[in-house]
Amino acid sequence: MAGGKIRKEKPSRAGSSHFQGGVSFHKSKGQHILKNPLLVDSIVQKSGIKSTDVILEIGPGTGNLTKKLLEAGKMVIAVELDPRMVLELERRFQGTPFSAKLKVIQGDVLKCDLPYFDICVANIPYQISSPLTFKLLSHRPAFRCAVIMFQREFAMRLVAQPGDNLYCRLSVNTQLLARVSHLLKVGRNNFRPPPKVDSSVVRIEPRKPLPSVNFKEWDGLMRICFNRKNKTLGSIFRQKSVLSLLEKNYKTLKALELSQKGLSEDTPMEMDVSELGDANDDLNMEVDDGIDEEMELEDDDARGEGSEFKDKVLSVLKQDNFRRRGHPSSCKRSS
Numbered sequence: 001m002a003g004g005k006i007r008k009e010k011p012s013r014a015g016s017s018h019f020q021g022g023v024s025f026h027k028s029k030g031q032h033i034l035k036n037p038l039l040v041d042s043i044v045q046k047s048g049i050k051s052t053d054v055i056l057e058i059g060p061g062t063g064n065l066t067k068k069l070l071e072a073g074k075m076v077i078a079v080e081l082d083p084r085m086v087l088e089l090e091r092r093f094q095g096t097p098f099s100a101k102l103k104v105i106q107g108d109v110l111k112c113d114l115p116y117f118d119i120c121v122a123n124i125p126y127q128i129s130s131p132l133t134f135k136l137l138s139h140r141p142a143f144r145c146a147v148i149m150f151q152r153e154f155a156m157r158l159v160a161q162p163g164d165n166l167y168c169r170l171s172v173n174t175q176l177l178a179r180v181s182h183l184l185k186v187g188r189n190n191f192r193p194p195p196k197v198d199s200s201v202v203r204i205e206p207r208k209p210l211p212s213v214n215f216k217e218w219d220g221l222m223r224i225c226f227n228r229k230n231k232t233l234g235s236i237f238r239q240k241s242v243l244s245l246l247e248k249n250y251k252t253l254k255a256l257e258l259s260q261k262g263l264s265e266d267t268p269m270e271m272d273v274s275e276l277g278d279a280n281d282d283l284n285m286e287v288d289d290g291i292d293e294e295m296e297l298e299d300d301d302a303r304g305e306g307s308e309f310k311d312k313v314l315s316v317l318k319q320d321n322f323r324r325r326g327h328p329s330s331c332k333r334s335s
């Protein structure tokens, strides 16, 4: 498999601590190696690996976690972007009983086809957190669970519940597809070189079966709910632009229903759920799209032309108590 483009970086000073086995670490590739063996043991133990498991490791680096995974499972498939790390990894296990159990794929995990695996255990480069999470969740057949080290804030957003400050589109979309739980807080000094942020290990267990939802439509709805800073659901859904967008989509849906085709083709399994993860999730929580100042319709205004649809939306808001108040982070989950 082709490797990613390697950018030349200034090597660290000889003798600095940012080396292992003669390999220097590149922060731009998220190379923060786990240096605390007790932490590695704890991650492996909490993963619940069975001796029959095929384990996927993303970004094995110099192999500190890989070694423990090889001891615990039947096979480790490790996807690593950096050819220097691949060489180091192969050198480390050459001539040991582990070499037959290890398959290394050199390349960008976001671009390669993943093989079958039972469980994923990884200390990943944080810049690919969101697309990787949704790539894993769209993988078929679905795996049993993933135990992954994330940047602390990203991890807290994954597990956030309605009412939490960090509850966002990422929380809703992930929890739609998987059960997520926080396993372990990890301080920055457990890594070499230490990153600027703290980390957390999270368990992700795909829901089986997946809820019967058209993910593209769902994500569109979530973008409307969460992308506007400091807006309540009540005011978002009373905005002229949102109402007319929803009405347009509603009419398209009705037209499709009438022509009796199109709908049954969009079963959830056929949708690519990897589209639910985008770069924004890794960088910031909310996108202010600049239409916050748009006029909200008063209920009477909203009942003008095409009012049947607007009435529907307003009645849903009223019914669920979102007419005036209720930021998306305070909406209650039904499951």
Ligand SMILES: C[S@@+](CC[C@H](N)C(=O)[O-])C[C@H]1O[C@@H](n2cnc3c(N)ncnc32)[C@H](O)[C@@H]1O
Residues within 6 Å of the ligand: 029, 030, 031, 032, 033, 034, 035, 058, 059, 060, 061, 062, 063, 064, 065, 079, 080, 081, 082, 085, 107, 108, 109, 110, 122, 123, 124, 125, 128
């Ligand atoms: C945080 S380090 C983890 C290293 C090792 N697993 C450990 O815990 O000590 C992340 C690793 O992912 C690799 N990496 C970065 N981007 C990647 C990508 N897109 N696909 C696969 N591996 C990647 C880096 O080269 C690095 O080895």
